């Protein structure tokens with residue numbers, strides 16, 4: 533698919549649709565293998581610990597959403613394969629950002645995930661978030677974000693995704709391969725807490741207001757995020773008996789996943805009212821558009837430049 537999908541007025545916005553997709557671990561895994569060249573049902577089946585019903589449902593979902601295209605590759609009997617569309621190919625910065633975050637921050641990942649290498653400079657690298665307009669590296673505080681015309685009223689919450697997951701049961705739905713990414717984006721309240729934290733919430737009441745959630749739910753999500761080391765508790769500067777929550781280094785490092793996800797979602801899904809989130813790079817003043825660059829040589833990354841695998845033996 534080459535054109536953005538129009539969304540119905542008043543419904544789930546581009547962020548909600550995208551989070552419904554990213555919050556579905558099986559959909560992410562199917563996409564990851566598609567990006568490594570898998571096209572046929574049996575090849576996904578052989579590479580993933582997935583049941584037929586779950587795999588068939590995810591291929592149908594990704595085809596319906598426009599990320600995959602189903603094509604016959606053989607007649608008599610007719611057999612089909614699934615190819616990434618342009619929309620599906622352009623999701624690579626999100627996959628790469630999740631991969632890098634899990635690799636760097638989640639205990640035990642380092643041994644099981646191969647490293648990424650930059651083809652141009654040959655070095656093991658981590659993708660760095662930069663501004664497409666000026667090329668500067670970008671941290672969360674460098675981006676000024678506000679809700680756009682389709683950003684309010686809980687419309688960034690992935691309703692369809694939540695229904696789908698609760699219907700299939702968490703046990704059956706979880707592959708357990710990106711456990712902490714799923715803890716952050718795999719259910720609606722976590723997603724809203726994460727969004728509130730990046731939009732600058734620090735105190736309990738601010739989270740409560742921005743999430744529109746019951747206090748018990750806010751408290752539960754805050755505990756989970758503190759337990760994951762994504763938020764840290766500290767006494768408030770305003771009043772010693774208040775607690776303040778701030779993003780840790782690990783939490784801030786998730787920012788590229790959030791920004792590449794939002795950019796992809798707003799590129800490919802259009803609410804009639806306008807965007808859900810409007811962001812500007814404080815450094816140059818331009819509308820913020822994320823670009824990933826190699827943290828070693830600074831070169832802008834294209835998907836073909838990112839090589840996943842063991843590093844080459846050291847030269848010299």
Ligand SMILES: [Zn+2]
Nearest residue numbers: 663666813816
């Ligand atoms: Zn800039």
Ligand SMILES: [Zn+2]
Nearest residue numbers: 650653826829
């Ligand atoms: Zn490089």
